[in-house]
Amino acid sequence: MITLNINKKTYNVDVDPNTPLLWVLRDTLGLVGTKYGCGIAQCGACTIHLDGNAVRSCVMPVSAVGSKKVTTIEGLSEKGEHPVQKAWLEHDVAQCGYCQSGQIMSVAVLLRENKAPTDADIDAAMSGNICRCGTYLRVRSAIHAAAELQRKKA
Amino acid sequence: MEQHTQGSILPVKTIAVLCGMVTVAVIMSFGFKEEIIADRHTRQGMEKDSAASVAAFMDVYKVLMSPRCMNCHPAGDVPLQGDDSHIHSMLPQRGKEGKGVYAMKCSNCHQKENLEGPNKPPGHPDWHLPPASAKMVFQGKTPEQLARQLVNPKTNGNKSLQQLIEHADDGLVKVGWNMGEGRTPPPISHAEFKKAWITWIENGAFAPKGK
Numbered sequence: 001m002i003t004l005n006i007n008k009k010t011y012n013v014d015v016d017p018n019t020p021l022l023w024v025l026r027d028t029l030g031l032v033g034t035k036y037g038c039g040i041a042q043c044g045a046c047t048i049h050l051d052g053n054a055v056r057s058c059v060m061p062v063s064a065v066g067s068k069k070v071t072t073i074e075g076l077s078e079k080g081e082h083p084v085q086k087a088w089l090e091h092d093v094a095q096c097g098y099c100q101s102g103q104i105m106s107v108a109v110l111l112r113e114n115k116a117p118t119d120a121d122i123d124a125a126m127s128g129n130i131c132r133c134g135t136y137l138r139v140r141s142a143i144h145a146a147a148e149l150q151r152k153k154a
Numbered sequence: 155m156e157q158h159t160q161g162s163i164l165p166v167k168t169i170a171v172l173c174g175m176v177t178v179a180v181i182m183s184f185g186f187k188e189e190i191i192a193d194r195h196t197r198q199g200m201e202k203d204s205a206a207s208v209a210a211f212m213d214v215y216k217v218l219m220s221p222r223c224m225n226c227h228p229a230g231d232v233p234l235q236g237d238d239s240h241i242h243s244m245l246p247q248r249g250k251e252g253k254g255v256y257a258m259k260c261s262n263c264h265q266k267e268n269l270e271g272p273n274k275p276p277g278h279p280d281w282h283l284p285p286a287s288a289k290m291v292f293q294g295k296t297p298e299q300l301a302r303q304l305v306n307p308k309t310n311g312n313k314s315l316q317q318l319i320e321h322a323d324d325g326l327v328k329v330g331w332n333m334g335e336g337r338t339p340p341p342i343s344h345a346e347f348k349k350a351w352i353t354w355i356e357n358g359a360f361a362p363k364g365k
Contacts, residue, residue, distance in 0.1 A: 018270075041263035041275050042243060054257035059269055106257035113256055125256035128244040 002062055007075025017063035022046045024062045025072060033073035033101045044129035047102035048072050054109040073101035076108060084108050087146035095133035103129045107143055111150055207357035213342060213350035215297045220340040222330040226283050227292035233283055237338050252283040272336035278329045301361035315355055322348040
């Protein structure tokens with residue numbers, strides 16, 4: 001039995017220790033906001049936070065989580081009021097939406113560490129999140145807007 | 155008059171003494187410089203052997219320029235990837251500490267251990283590139299350039315020769331020989347590399363000239 005702290009709740013899961021965290025989230029716990037894209041840490045769709053770092057859950061064995069705190073898109077905010085989520089809606093970023101939870105989780109880390117990112121900062125932070133619909137320009141606009149919202153909130 | 159004569163003699167004596175002191179100081183400073191250089195080229199009383207040193211370095215060079223080492227010592231600020239040393243997909247940036255930036259930190263994908271399966275991210279608890287303050291570039295360096303870079307504390311991360319020797323057993327260095335499925339290891343074993351590395355350093359850490 002493995003004990004996990006996910007979105008401020010404690011879960012006990014009976015799974016093979018080598019199981020990727022992504023499959024525990026989706027298949028065992030039903031937290032399906034986090035997506036499977038490539039399975040080899042290349043696309044970013046499965047990005048979650050592990051003690052605040054934007055980790056690829058598809059390559060992280062559940063046994064490596066230990067006592068670290070996992071945050072998924074479901075736990076980023078209580079009612080979708082995180083500045084990034086708000087900006088995402090305002091800018092109508094999503095097209096098919098498959099990559100969005102991973103994108104948003106990566107942006108949340110960027111804006112925590114850099115309150116006013118430049119386009120270059122955004123490119124450096126987001127180059128690992130692939131969008132097959134090519135919404136990159138809207139992603140970038142929304143990140144600037146989210147930074148602005150975050151500054152106003154502060 | 156006598157006083158005047160004595161007065162004129164004293165400065166001459168003083169100048170002579172000062173000249174002597176300066177001469178001694180100059181000789182001593184040259185002596186110390188020679189000693190520092192000698193210390194750099196010898197270890198525990200060993201004689202310098204430039205031929206053995208250079209020969210060993212050529213084995214070292216083959217390892218350091220293999221993809222398993224060079225890929226994380228790129229000329230730019232993005233690591234390389236694969237046996238063909240292509241630019242790392244996703245374009246992760248070096249960052250100030252060599253550990254990536256924002257949502258693109260090395261450890262976000264590189265776990266503590268290798269993952270099963272071909273070409274999955276290799277692992278180590280402290281996966282990183284050299285920091286921005288000392289990039290320690292291997293890519294594109296000739297043997298002479300690389301040898302000089304490796305022994306210079308200004309370009310090797312401020313390591314002494316003793317620390318360089320110990321670096322052969324650094325965990326991240328040794329990972330080069332255990333990189334997971336789908337990656338060709340360096341051309342010689344870690345034991346052979348370590349032997350060549352120490353031979354190179356203990357025989358004077360000579361740089362192959364013109365190579």
